[in-house]
Every structure is written in C-alpha cells, then in structure tokens.
Amino acid sequence: MATDAEHRAAPEDALEAAAPFSEAERAAIYRVIHARRDVRDEFLAGDVPRDVILRILDAAHHAPSVGFMQPWNFILVRDAEKRRAVYAAFERACAAEEEALAPERRAHYRSLKLQGILKAPLNICVTCDRARSGATGLGRTQQPDTDILSTACAVQNLWLAARAEGVGVGWVSIMRDEDLRQILDIPKEIAIVAYLCVGYVAQAYAAPELEVRRWASRLPLEELIFEESWGKRGSLHNSALNIDET
Numbered sequence: 001m002a003t004d005a006e007h008r009a010a011p012e013d014a015l016e017a018a019a020p021f022s023e024a025e026r027a028a029i030y031r032v033i034h035a036r037r038d039v040r041d042e043f044l045a046g047d048v049p050r051d052v053i054l055r056i057l058d059a060a061h062h063a064p065s066v067g068f069m070q071p072w073n074f075i076l077v078r079d080a081e082k083r084r085a086v087y088a089a090f091e092r093a094c095a096a097e098e099e100a101l102a103p104e105r106r107a108h109y110r111s112l113k114l115q116g117i118l119k120a121p122l123n124i125c126v127t128c129d130r131a132r133s134g135a136t137g138l139g140r141t142q143q144p145d146t147d148i149l150s151t152a153c154a155v156q157n158l159w160l161a162a163r164a165e166g167v168g169v170g171w172v173s174i175m176r177d178e179d180l181r182q183i184l185d186i187p188k189e190i191a192i193v194a195y196l197c198v199g200y201v202a203q204a205y206a207a208p209e210l211e212v213r214r215w216a217s218r219l220p221l222e223e224l225i226f227e228e229s230w231g232k233r234g235s236l237h238n239s240a241l242n243i244d245e246t
C-alpha cells in the first residue's frame with residue numbers, strides 16, 4: 001500500500017481495478033440498504049462491544065466529504081443522567097411539534113414512538129466542525145452547507161454498517177440544538193447534525209415504521225425522476241419501474 005507521500009509523487013500509481021462487485025456482494029449491499037431501519041423501541045439492553053463501535057464509526061469516517069474535509073466528530077453518550085437530560089429536551093420539543101400540527105393529526109402523532117434515547121444503551125451525537133478546512137475550503141465557496149451534507153453522508157454510512165452488524169440506529173431530531181449543546185458541552189461554532197440511539201436489536205420492521213403506522217408512505221420512484229430538465233418526464237416514467245438488483 002502506497003503512502004500519502006508516494007500518492008502525491010505518482011498519483012496514477014494509486015489507481016486500482018474498479019470492476020463490479022460479485023453477485024453475492026451486490027446482493028449484500030442492496031439488502032443492507034433495504035433492510036436498514038430507523039429503530040425506536042426494539043433495542044436490547046446489552047452493550048455494543050468496542051470493536052463493533054469502532055467498525056461502525058470507521059464506516060462513517062470513510063464517507064465522502066467536501067474537499068476531503070472530514071468535518072465530523074462522534075460524541076458517545078452512555079451516562080444515564082445525560083441521557084435523561086436529552087430525553088427531557090426531546091419531551092419539550094415533542095410537545096412543541098405536536099402543537100404545531102393540524103389538530104386532527106395530533107392524536108396520531110402522540111401515538112408514535114419517536115426516540116429510543118433511554119432504551120438504547122448508547123447514544124451518539126454526530127457534529128460538524130465547520131471551520132476544519134479553514135474559512136471556505138475546496139468545494140464550499142459557492143455551497144457552504146456541503147460540510148453539513150458531508151456529515152449526513154457519514155451518518156448514512158454509520159447507519160448501514162450498523163444494520164449489517166445487527167445494531168439498530170434511530171435518529172432523533174426532535175430537540176433544540178441549544179439543549180444538546182448545553183448537555184454535551186458542544187461549542188457554539190460546532191454544528192450539531194444528528195443525535196442517534198444505538199444498540200443491538202433482535203427484530204426490526206420490514207418497512208418504515210411510519211408507513212406501518214400509516215403516517216406516510218413511500219413515494220413512487222418513477223414520479224421522482226425527471227429527464228433533462230426539472231419537471232420533464234421521460235422513458236422511465238412511462239411504466240412502473242421493475243428494478244432488478246441481481
């Protein structure tokens with residue numbers, strides 16, 4: 001394996017074959033993408049071992065990032081008192097969110113489980129250091145939020161790797177940044193991107209729980225694809241898509 005310095009000396013020497021994956025490898029990739037779920041209530045009590053946590057975080061750390069900025073940090077939160085404070089922040093935000101809904105949706109909203117903060121043995125707060133590549137950075141001069149988008153890519157990698165390990169992940173965004181900032185001592189210049197509940201699960205829903213509980217359903221892919229310009233439908237829209245993943 002060439003070192004970084006050797007790559008700089010002869011970049012093309014760092015090229016390697018990029019053939020398609022084998023059928024079994026492709027099947028595993030599509031399986032994890034489809035079987036990944038947002039987990040709220042199915043967490044088991046046991047700790048996730050250190051090596052598994054490190055593998056999942058290493059998957060996150062191999063996400064794409066603008067200008068290879070790698071703006072993320074991962075705060076592992078196990079302390080029960082801290083998690084109780086986060087749960088209290090969730091409850092306050094949840095009440096405000098319910099209030100903002102149309103009155104006829106409030107009872108349905110209340111019936112949903114929307115976090116596993118106390119049940120999951122581990123919580124992970126994923127943050128974005130917006131200054132890590134200097135004031136602007138390659139790729140960010142015109143699109144400054146690409147650092148946040150990069151961090152979201154890291155969360156997705158984490159989520160998929162966790163699913164493959166039998167570890168459930170649930171994303172909780174129903175809380176005010178200021179509350180999390182105070183509980184976890186996050187400096188004001190660091191952006192909070194995700195708060196994740198993490199733990200082993202024995203079961204997971206086969207479809208998004210919000211679909212199972214009739215809050216929302218998956219949009220037809222063919223209606224989301226335009227060709228050549230916004231709103232222009234083409235050949236992919238003429239029939240229901242029959243996707244072959246083999």
Ligand SMILES: Cc1cc2c(cc1C)N(C[C@H](O)[C@H](O)[C@H](O)COP(=O)(O)O)c1[nH]c(=O)[nH]c(=O)c1N2
Nearest residue numbers: 036037038040113114115171172173174208209210
């Ligand atoms: C940015 C962001 C923020 C949230 C979520 C996701 C994302 C991407 N999701 C999970 C969300 O409800 C879920 O992904 C969808 O319902 C689709 O389900 P699956 O992820 O396919 O199981 C989520 N779930 C939840 O119970 N409470 C929450 O606060 C949030 N917040």
